[in-house]
Amino acid sequence: MLTLIAKRVAAGALIMAILTAVLFWLQRFATGDPVRTRLGAGASQDVVNAAREQLGLNDPVAVQYFRYVGGILHGDLGMSLRTGRPVEADLARFIPATAELTFIAFVLAILLAAVFAVASALRWPGGRFLRALLTVGGAIPSFLVAIAGIILFYKHLGWLPVTGRTSMANAPNGPTGILTIDALLSGRFDALADIWRHLLLPSLVLALGPALAIGRVLRSSILVTLASDHVRTARSIGQSEVSVMVRHVLRNSVGPALSMAGLQLGLMFASVLVVETVFAWPGLGQYVALSIPVDDFPATAGVVLVLAAGYVAINTIVDILQAAADPRIAT
Structure with a gap:
């Protein structure tokens, strides 16, 4: 190891x-x-x-x-030509918003992928509908899904806001810059509800593609594992389906899905810039969108370095977790 x-x-x-x-x-x-x-x-x-x-x-x-x-x-990414401030100082202001959106979207992607894979493999009622929904959502470019979501959930239904991180003028501000955490730390549950309403639509748009990709891999792996000898043996000795699924199927099926999750998280770093622009989310996407037209290369390069470092770190962690789940990989 x-x-x-x-x-x-x-x-x-x-x-x-x-x-x-x-x-x-x-x-x-x-x-x-x-x-x-x-x-x-x-x-x-x-x-x-x-x-x-x-x-x-x-x-x-x-x-x-x-x-x-x-x-x-030494943490010096140069001076932004647009703002006149150090790039690392600018990034410190925008990274929390992007990190919050990406994390929530990734958690949603994992949950949707797990439900999609298990429901399809075990033929649960409604599994076909979920599969069709994720297939359609994952096949459409994220900016088109975002526009469709805005038209449906904001313009026609009026359920969700579509711009910014919160509509509250006195929203929690610090110490982390991640509003959900700051609202919990300050006990502002009214603000937390408003923050979640702003998070829901962009995070769901960002999660659809990765959820489909991870779910497909996990479903295939589950089907292969369900047909294996040790699963048939576990069923023959009277273990419940829940016990078989948790103890014997999921652990032996999660390896390929972990690899796909790491890849999709890296691709999510690229998609998040587009989604942030559509939803006017004040994160790295907005920072890049303002920097490119004025040839602010230090700012653009700083964002690329930060996202690349996150991608490399996450995929390294995924490889280690995959080896922990299947020790044969570490040999």
Whole structure:
């Protein structure tokens, strides 16, 4: 197990090193002059040249690269050309909203996938309807599902809000920045209900695709396990279906689903940027949407690095959990 952990951590570090190098070179060849963007179009050429010298942009490429990597290792992601603040400070404001939305959506995806897989494999009543619903929802692009949800649940039914994280002017603000946790810590259950109403639709839109993918893999694995000898033996000695499912089927079926869950969570990091834009969610998606039109490459690169680090870390954890569930993988 320790060898597996060491290999996964080393592979993750290598991926991040390659991504850092790619971002550095993309920044060098990006359109627009970052110094001119920061100082404004009216700055004289002498002022621009002095700023380039001060920022070290005239240094050799190797020096600039190692300075860039050293800054990242120390948490310095550069200065946003749009806001004029350190990128890491901007990200600290936007990450909690994205983390909250992604976590809730991932939990919903796991729950929907489990219900979909078990209901389909055991032929529960309503299993076909759930399968059809998830298939349709997962096959449509997330932004179209989001627009359809807005039209149905906001415009026609008026059940759910569709913009922002809360409609309350005095909503809890701190210490975590994750509003659901902050509302619980402050005992503001009125705010918690409003926060959940704002979370429900975007998190459900974000969860549909991953739920379908994870559910399909888990269903196939469950069907294979149900036909195995040890399951037939457990049934023949009188164990209940619940006991068979919990003790013998799910544990032996969860490995492939864990791998798919890690992959889908990584893909969810990309989808969340689109969903946040549609629902005006004040997270990393909004930050990127405001940064790209003004060629704010440091801000965009900072978001890419944060999401990539999260993706690598989560997939490493998933590999370790999969090995714990099936020790044969660690050998």
